[in-house]
């Protein structure tokens with residue numbers, strides 16, 4: 001399989017090089033040169049596979065023979081052996097017509113572990129096999145950072161620096177990142193938002209000389225491996241429902257910020273998974289919901305909400321969707337992204353909006369609606385939703401009449417967001433892995449949110 005850039009100036013890149021490249025060298029995002037197709041017969045054959053077996057099949061479609069099958073199997077097995085549930089991403093019924101897929105059974109209690117346990121092991125594998133230097137830089141609104149650090153802490157030949165917005169992540173997220181004392185980990189708390197961090201990371205990657213000189217690698221969903229690993233659980237959810245005798249198309253409701261997770265669902269659908277609606281659930285940072293209703297993509301004022309990991313204005317993977325919306329035409333994408341850089345807005349014509357609305361439904365969940373949803377499901381179903389999952393569930397309920405059977409993605413464990421859960425008057429027990437964090441000392445540096453300050457610190461860390 002080869003990978004190409006959404007901007008058209010990078011092509012013919014193999015899987016391992018695509019992982020190492022992160023952001024495409026022309027400033028675009030890498031996508032597969034062709035989307036592999038999965039037939040109804042193949043889906044039937046996959047029905048009894050375990051999560052690990054299914055992941056192996058799907059990864060093989062995207063990796064080909066670049067990683068020998070038995071070595072890939074070992075990578076997959078190692079990556080999911082750290083999960084606390086035998087099903088890795090189990091699906092549980094909330095009420096008739098609505099299931100949740102629990103994606104939080106990995107080491108850091110958020111869906112990011114599903115891809116980042118794999119990517120961490122993949123980086124080690126690539127470092128061993130090719131001798132490449134792995135210097136990871138990433139931005140986080142809280143979950144990616146903790147999960148990426150966990151995936152590579154203490155690993156030979158790898159260093160990682162994570163930027164998080166100072167004071168804008170939950171206490172547990174902060175502790176998960178900053179209590180790690182391995183020498184290969186650097187935490188920078190920046191004076192700004194997640195969007196500032198993501199912009200800095202992307203601009204550092206776009207400086208190709210700097211990127212190559214310091215061997216910068218990505219762990220954000222810029223990296224195509226993240227997206228590919230996240231498609232697996234859409235298939236697995238469908239297959240779990242099919243095993244229960246529910247073989248019709250399923251809708252998915254996805255709490256959305258950087259558009260990576262829902263893009264993985266879109267890719268799964270394009271591969272042939274019978275998906276009915278993809279429901280895009282935002283919090284009050286509602287740029288993407290507005291895009292689905294109006295066809296105008298225009299970031300505005302940052303809003304602090306009860307679901308801080310989704311407090312994102314500029315959604316990185318939106319560019320990947322534009323690529324498919326415009327018929328894989330890289331010059332249209334380049335033009336639109338240039339317009340966005342100049343004016344801060346993208347407006348699509350009516351006929352494109354009709355396509356968007358056939359791909360997605362959307363609902364922006366207000367703060368109070370998020371809390372009400374947590375309270376309602378706790379009281380009526382005895383199930384505690386984290387505030388991000390609550391956005392997905394609220395959107396699924398709101399759009400139930402047009403969606404049919406729906407799986408809402410449960411993207412984090414509620415213990416990570418106790419500040420929000422307490423506002424509903426609920427006290428929850430913490431898993432021991434989380435309560436133990438409060439005893440430990442923290443390792444973090446404050447930094448201005450400027451390219452120069454971050455670049456200078458990286459040079460010191462990586463040299």
Ligand SMILES: Cc1ncc(COP(=O)(O)O)c(C=O)c1O
Nearest residue numbers: 143256257258259260261309411
């Ligand atoms: C808990 C949680 N839910 C949902 C999201 C949104 O996912 P995405 O950024 O892939 O849209 C994030 C972070 O991005 C998250 O950490």
Ligand SMILES: N[C@@H](CCOP(=O)(O)O)C(=O)O
Nearest residue numbers: 140141142143144220221258
């Ligand atoms: N919510 C994310 C934001 C970064 O998204 P990514 O999927 O591109 O890594 C986080 O928790 O950091």
